[in-house]
Amino acid sequence: MVVRSWNDKPNGWYRAFLSQPLGHVKIADHELSVRAVRVRSARLNDATDEAFAAKYTTKANAKYVKGFKNPKRKATTLELAPA
Numbered sequence: 522m523v524v525r526s527w528n529d530k531p532n533g534w535y536r537a538f539l540s541q542p543l544g545h546v547k548i549a550d551h552e553l554s555v556r557a558v559r560v561r562s563a564r565l566n567d568a569t570d571e572a573f574a575a576k577y578t579t580k581a582n583a584k585y586v587k588g589f590k591n592p593k594r595k596a597t598t599l600e601l602a603p604a
Contacts, residue, residue, distance in 0.1 A: 522546075523560065523569050525589055526597040535597050543604055554604040566595050 526535035538544060538557035545552050560566055574586045588594065 522601045524599050529597055555601040556604045557599045557601055560598040560600050566598050
């Protein structure tokens with residue numbers, strides 16, 4: 522699973538994963554143990570852009586799809602691998 526932070530707040534989830542890569546995420550009724558790894562691959566980062574664009578297709582979401590392509594935001598892309 523690949524995730525990207527919209528805002529890099531000092532006390533946000535992205536910084537928490539950088540300081541402690543092991544953690545948990547909840548998806549529906551399931552809690553998963555994960556290990557966060559920075560995405561360094563331009564190809565995977567670009568594929569993440571495409572995935573956001575394919576998922577969020579409404580006019581209201583267009584600014585977020587465009588915003589997630591911002592280099593500063595792309596730099597916050599993490600892969601959450603099973604721990």
